[in-house]
Amino acid sequence: MEKMKLKLLYSDLKSDIDIIEKELEKAVNSSSDLINDASLHLLQAGGKRIRPIFVLLGAKFGEYDIDKMKDVAVPVELIHMASLVHDDVIDDSNMRRGRPTVKSQWNNRVAMYTGDFIFARALEYITKLEDPLVHQILARTMVEICNGEVIQIEDKFRLDQGLKDYFRRIKRKTALLISSSCELGAVAAGVDAKTVRHLKRFGYFVGMSFQIIDDVLDIMATDKELGKPAGSDLLQGNITLPILLLKDDPEMQPYLVKVFAGTLTETERQKMLRYVRKSDAIEQANKMSDKYLKKALQEIDALPKHPVKKKLRDVALFMGKRKF
């Protein structure tokens, strides 16, 4: 149902998204059968393709040409894909989107080479654009995403952290690439600097809202919907917003002790999830997501008059209210 809504939302961009899907397949084409298998395995797992969508929407404010925009949209999605392959090695994850990860289907080394390959293909692809600004934006984003992941590992299993730590982490983990997608599309299409700034900020706020919802869904959704056990973030030591809001709750403490000791049983996981789901931490987290969403909508208001503004609003609202 949610996927249908998403498709409907993108319906007027469908032909351009189809071009990007085909280009993604071409981009990961390799002389190695194993890399082809691993890359196609990833592509077939799907994904919302929100980053390419934001590249295209950002570009609509300028000289929109899909032949040029795909040169930005494809690498942005490839970088996201490559980072997921490496993240699964970091987290030792066996499942993603209901499918075995590359590291579990093959092994860690194959996952590393596949990630490096896709990452390199992304950069090879974006060098079709000569504008140094495009490369500077993307390069800084990549380095910052990496810094964010390093911080995430340092913050793992640490309860002596505050909201500031959490927001700093999700900014780099998710919001930056979405923000840069909007910015890159606009810069590549020759949009004026003021509009680029608003689009960049819009992407940042949407990205923050998106990640908070992602963290809420990790608790609220079923194992089947997630394609992995609910609560996986916490089991891997990542303290997400709902957990952070409950960290001093006396009833939550015994669960956290067991999670950190690696002794939480399946029954206890279910009980813990039920407890968090009923707590007001979920509502509080949703409210924080809404705050970011509101700021994103304010950025849309500041953009010049353009029919694509409605689309940006619809996509932002969908992402902030999504159920998967």
Next chain:
Amino acid sequence: MNATYIQNSIAQLKTEIFMDVRHRTLQKYTGVPVLDENQLFYLLVPFLNGEEWQQEQREAAITVGIVYAALATHDHIKEFDATSKEQQLTVLAGDFYSGRYYEILAMSGNVALIRSLSQGIVARCEHQIKVYETEKRTIEQWFDSISNIESGLISKFFELYSFSEYIPIMEKSLLILRLEREWATYRRGQVTSMSRALEESARYAGLTYNDVIQNKIVQLKTELLQVIENASFLQSDVKQALQARVEASIASTNG
């Protein structure tokens, strides 16, 4: 140009690479980046030979070194102890170095080198992953893969900056060094995924691993000495330094 000058040049390049990728947390858990001094030496040969080596070439050489460090870091990822902090940060260290090489070149607007190195990384990954594929390959195909893994990125740099005449010397030298390392590891009773692949192809061709490696090293050294001898573009002191490296390598093999 003497051995000290060469060593200082390599040390300086190393320092510049370390400075460009320094990261407090990564260094604490994963140490400094993995750099192969032989690769750095051959990367610097055009400079040592007096070729045009401005800030652009210097920066380009640094980024080639960073890319090698990024990929070598990922070569250290293990199948066991998968969730140790050290392993997790090793993955990120490689990604961080890759991001940094891109950032350095993006800041100076060197899009051509970004393109060349990306293509080089693509090819290197394709060769590296071959050891996990089921396809039967000949010994010569494995030597091609090793050669690409060791020298492909330096070749990309040489091609872009019109140093192509240095490629045969650099390729043969780095292939010899890698085969010698593989052989030494094998003699110690350790098996790498590459030596396993070579051994299987040798057996399939009715040969032994030892013979295949030894013969190839001898053949490459003979060819290399010839190429150095005939390289009229090399200054005599550079020629001597290159010849001395091959002879030292021959002595260590025989010894």
